[in-house]
Amino acid sequence: MSILNLHNNLETYLILAAVLFGMGIYGLVTRRTLVGMLIASELILVASSINFMAFNRFTAPDPTMGQIFTLFIMAIAAAEAAIGLSITIAVYRNYKSVDTEDLVDLNG
Amino acid sequence: MGTYFSDIIRGLWSLLIGLSITFKEFFKPVVTVPYPFKTIKMTERYRGHVELIENDEGKPKCVACGMCQRACPSGCISLASKSVSYEVEVKGEMKTKKKKVLTKYDLDFTTCSLCGQCVESCNFQALTFSKEYNLASSRKEDFHFDLLNRLKERNS
Amino acid sequence: MNPAEWSWLPGVLTANDLSGYADTAVGIIFLIMVATTVIGGIIACSAERLVRAVAGLAACFIGVAAIYYYLNSPFVAIMQMLIYVGAVCIVIAFAIMLATPEDNKKPGPPGPLSGPLGLITAALATFGMIGLALNTMFKVHPKINMGAVKTIGVELLTTHSMVFELISMVLLIAIIGSLVIGRHGRSK
Amino acid sequence: MTMTNESVKQALRDLFPDPVPVVDEPASEDAEEKEETRTNGVLERDHAAYGYDIDVQLDPGELLAAVMIVDKAGFFLESITGVDWIKNDQLEAVYDFSRYDFDTCRIVIRTRTPRSTPKIPTISKVYPGAGWHERETHDFFGIKFDGHPHLVPLLLPEDADFHPLLKDFKP
Amino acid sequence: MSLTIFNALVAVVAAIAFAALNAAYLVWAERRGAGRIQRRPGPNVNGPLGLLQPPADGLKLMAKQLTIPGGADKALFVVAPVLAMVPAIMSFVTIPFSDTIVAHSMNIGVLMLFAFASLGGLAILFAGWGSRNKYGVMASVRAVSQSISYEIPMLITVITIVMITGTMNLKDMVAAQAGGFWNWNFFPSFSSPLMPISFLLFFVCTLAETNRAPFDLGEAESELVAGFHTEYGSMGFGLFFMGEYANIVIGTSLMTILFLGGWNCPFGLYPGVWWFLIKVYLLIFSFIWIRWTFPRTTIYGLLNLSWKILIPISLFNLLLTAGLLKVF
């Protein structure tokens, strides 16, 4: 298979999604700030969207399920970003830090 | 609610008035003078830097009394003179008299504030203002005027 | 412009020749976009400065939008740009500006999962998924979905209307909630 | 002179316990090496000749009391400046006050302090606008205004250690 | 699919040329126009009517050294101007200048324009933050909050138009307004009686989105020096500048397509690209005219305008049009 024809191949997209997912996981475990973790979780969401889109394109072309799912994920991601960031700002106001280590008194 | 809409409409109307004014100005002729290509003549009383005035013989009227030098607030005038003896006929007999002759009249235009105190203080009407205004240079030395030289150049 | 009209181009290029070149170009652009995505992702998850991470995230999202385009759904691609790049990235960047102290203090001791352990976790997840992807036999359908906007709209408002409404509720609640949380502690 | 001005004048007069006749005339021609000294007190001046109406000279200690009287009467602070009386070895601080309304009255309050240790209480608590004027006077004369919150050079460079309006200042 | 992408590539080259030329000569037009409004000639020394001024300025900008301030985030600092310029040029790809002159007619062309426009905000944000200048940061936060809040009424207005014309394809939108000027979306019809107001609203939003006076808070020179491009010189500044003017052309083109019948003649005769360009340049003239007439608004006045006036009116218009479309 030609390298230039990769875009017609399902596995390409799945691998790409897996790589993005891995980056998301890596970011999520290593980041120590709320914003950094949020960025990482956006990566995970994008990875899952790619999977949806790829399967929609290659294995289930007729229904638009995959695309609609992706759209829903986008909406959720936007809502998550808005809420997450307002929480970040509120936390920053109260603790003067967005480092998760400094937020220990949030422990139940 | 009523003020809400009337405010919007009144605001828009004020903006339209402004637009109409600038639109009218758009078609009026320009008022500027394209400076390096066209220059304006200075008025009669324009005060540029000072110049010496010549007498009938083409010599400066200045008698080197130094009043201008003393009157100048910024000390930008420096002049030098030498004594010259000459003979005049007084009541039929020749007498030798001494007279100061101007040998140097330097104007340091970099510090001149164009106040005109020198011209005013001159009791012999030997100084006047030039009408030059587009003096520009990137070197300081260009503004150290030798007024005697300038007078000579004017006469020649 | 119709590709057939392009024959006036210099040389003897015909539409068919062009088509060959075009395929190459398309493949190259795809690779560039994948590279953008991956590099953007790497920056996003590992950059020291958070602003750079957002820049990386934006690059990653632009690449993903292009990939959606290659997956025959320009609508989702555009939405990706509009929502992720135009809204989410900007909001995150805003948050960084508002909630990052000027003098970034040194981070404390790294957590238990950072460093090599985090890398291993991420690698396990990645390779597991890649393995799954390569070892599963997917039934690739020959038909290609053209991703018509109309069908998406119809589906959204018929089959998935309930979810659609729920999502809009979620968005509304998110807006109100973030307003409430964000305004708290501010007297103006 | 209207009522307010009269009352201000009276209040200012009351600052001085035993009213002695104020001598303003030059003592004599032979007092060349020393400027004429004026005793403390309130003096009325001809506005047309001098440009101000009431001329008060007092000790630095009474300054705040006088300024408060002036403040209560609704005067605004026009300027603060200094004069270097080098022959008397004294520095004088001059405060100009004026009124906004149409009954013109300008009050000049002067106070003198020794040249070697120039110290005058600040009036920036009463007139916050005096802050800048006092800083400027400190720049030019080196008068220390006691209690000024921020007595750093205003017009001179921040590291200036000279006072250009002192008569013995050599540039 | 392959050919469409190749087409797009060629179109991008044409778009860059068009955008650069427009940017250069719009600056000239701006300066000449400002000069006339202010009773002075404007640039008139270089070439006839000063027409060689833009190339001279361009040469000057290119010849200058690009300085990166110390402490700046170099990567962001360099990327930002490119990010400002590229989406502006990409947007040209989907704009139909006439029936035939369109690089890539997408059936979701309007959305694509907005997607690219939203990238501009990111560029401003990175420029302000990356140059590590307090004025820059303040300006970029202003500019982005402004562009976010003005995208909302703009999109709502576009949705109104999409409902009326029933398509998101820019070409089809123009086709729906074929015929005389009475068919244009600008003029009220039974189903959309508030269209002139919508146009005004869209006009204001375009002014704000392109950061033009009186909404040029991102580069409010009297308080924020030069705003987000304070630290940029040389071609960094040049790219921002070109991006700004390219955005103006796109904004006015969109206005022409959505409201003023695109390439249609007002009287239904000889439709063609010239009508499109005439309308676009008339709108650009009005931009210039407005810029040199009004003082700048404040940031809260600007946001109030969007949230208290433009969004309610546009929402009302949307609902009204939706209802009337159902009736008629």
Place this chain on the structure above:
Amino acid sequence: MSGPIHIQPGETFTLNVGPQHPATHGVLRVKMEMDGEYIVKAETVLGYIHRMHELMGENRTYPQVLPNLSRLDYLGALGYTHGHVLVIERAAGIEVPERAEYIRAITVELNRIASHLFWFGAFVMDLGGFTPLMYAIEDREYILDILEAVTGSRLTYCYYRFGGLYNDVDDDFISATRAFIPRMRKQLKKYDALVTGNIIFRKRLDGIGIIPAEMCRKYGATGPVSRGAGIDFDVRKNEPYSVYSEFDFDTPVYHECDSLARYKVRMDEMEQSLRIIEQGLDKLPDGPIMPKKKPKLIKPPKGDYYQAVETARGSFGIRLVSDGSKNAYRFKLRSPTYSNMSLFDEACEGMLIMDALAMMGSLDLVIPEIDR
């Protein structure tokens, strides 16, 4: 929108406005402690073009100081030179011929209009509108042309002499000034429509930048700043000098204390200045422009003299302490903008930076005059 705000420590940053900043019209620097766009604390730093005019006044003879005064305020120079000649005439007891006084009043008022016009343009430019500046400059050029034909210079005039004037005005001056008055009235109407009525302009100034009357008093603010705060104070009326008692004119006063009030005061003042010029031209007597007997060397008797004049920016005062020699013993310049500017630090607390800079514009700053 301005008002007390709740600020948490550590959230502020320092912003240096100036010394080279477009809004400060020169080299003024304001160190601002900012919370976002709100100003928490401001500190003005002066002295970037301090030239020690007061020392120059002490070590030069009285006529030699003449050109210095016009360097204080390059926009309204005649008002300052007027104050200077008045204080020395008062000290030395020089009589001034009436014609000279009338010409002084006319030229000072012309200069005041020129200064206000430039302020008007620069102020609108501070708010982001560039075009009114150009219109204002066009009108100002008329005035400068008129004044140049009489005084010989365009900005830094050295026209007044102790006891009179440098030279007499001619018919050209009178006819040009007469022609200027109706033209200026027409232009003022245009500015009113273009700027004053503009909704954006009003929204930016109405209720913004409040400087209450009490603050004016405590800081000694004068001129349009205090008149915009409802204080009816004008030196020309308060302690009439020169021939101002002969003229019939009003002092515009507005009680809103905001930037718009200060703007309106200045715009109305231009109209009043036109009235003064009109009356001055009508009443202009014939006669000499210099007194018949004038001491050759000016040596005011010992004493402490004060003279205040109303310049375009407020009350300008000169304190002259004379020791009887040909130099002044102490030459204090009380510049109006210095006092007006000193209240800025307090007034701008809690304001948005945009509004604060608009307020700064409405104070009509000329930095050389503050720094002296």
